[in-house]
Amino acid sequence: xxxxxxxxxxxxxxxxxxxxxxxxxxxxxxxEIAAYPSGTALAEAVERGMRPALAILDIYxxxxxxxxxxxxxxxxxxxxxxxxxxxxxxxxxxxxxxDALHYIMKPVTVEKSKELLKRFxxxxxxxxxxxxxxxxxxxxxxxxxxxxYLLSRDRGIEIHLQTGREWFPCPFRQAAEQLADEADFVQIxxxxxxxxxxxxxxxxxxxxxxxxxxxxxxxxERQTVQKRYNDFVxxxxxxxxxxxx
Numbered sequence: 001x002x003x004x005x006x007x008x009x010x011x012x013x014x015x016x017x018x019x020x021x022x023x024x025x026x027x028x029x030x031x032e033i034a035a036y037p038s039g040t041a042l043a044e045a046v047e048r049g050m051r052p053a054l055a056i057l058d059i060y061x062x063x064x065x066x067x068x069x070x071x072x073x074x075x076x077x078x079x080x081x082x083x084x085x086x087x088x089x090x091x092x093x094x095x096x097x098x099d100a101l102h103y104i105m106k107p108v109t110v111e112k113s114k115e116l117l118k119r120f121x122x123x124x125x126x127x128x129x130x131x132x133x134x135x136x137x138x139x140x141x142x143x144x145x146x147x148x149y150l151l152s153r154d155r156g157i158e159i160h161l162q163t164g165r166e167w168f169p170c171p172f173r174q175a176a177e178q179l180a181d182e183a184d185f186v187q188i189x190x191x192x193x194x195x196x197x198x199x200x201x202x203x204x205x206x207x208x209x210x211x212x213x214x215x216x217x218x219x220x221e222r223q224t225v226q227k228r229y230n231d232f233v234x235x236x237x238x239x240x241x242x243x244x245x
Contacts, residue, residue: 023113039069059086152191189218
């Protein structure tokens with residue numbers, strides 16, 4: 001299993017690598033580690049074909065930001081497990097909104113590294129949640145973590161993914177029924193469902209996404225959407241609190 005470390009301080013990279021190596025030895029885990037001094041360098045390596053299973057990113061790296069780097073990496077490897085390292089709580093909620101595997105306060109110790117590896121192994125053994133829809137070949141499973149939003153279009157469903165868009169020849173309600181119990185998804189109009197992880201902020205009548213798109217919220221759904229978004233942010237804050245931030 002390949003783990004990448006991204007931190008602009010050489011001593012920090014070496015300390016993190018040593019802690020991970022010791023933790024893996026205690027857990028009898030087989031890992032490889034590749035360390036990078038910047039998010040740009042890590043992203044370039046991924047673009048050249050490197051495929052880490054887990055990325056450990058420092059939040060503060062000079063002019064770069066680990067949360068933004070995670071967004072870039074997720075665009076290249078949808079669903080990539082990311083963990084954030086920092087000395088501050090400032091970005092905790094934003095980090096957890098990216099469905100972070102973990103958020104660790106420095107210094108990184110062997111015990112913290114063991115907890116991280118245990119979380120990762122539990123995560124990869126758990127099957128991904130998927131949206132199941134019919135297509136021309138029969139049936140497709142679309143991982144929820146790859147979905148930005150869904151639209152009812154041309155008597156079917158147009159799904160906007162982190163890697164592009166796809167159309168499925170089935171009623172919109174088929175997706176709506178499957179996503180009804182998913183806390184991170186909210187229907188903002190009769191023809192649109194959004195993943196709250198992709199929301200930058202809510203306006204009085206529009207949903208502003210992190211990719212720059214703006215989607216209208218129907219008047220009927222505004223109160224519900226605002227409450228669901230507030231609950232989503234609150235869950236992120238609780239996760240940060242539980243991580244000791």
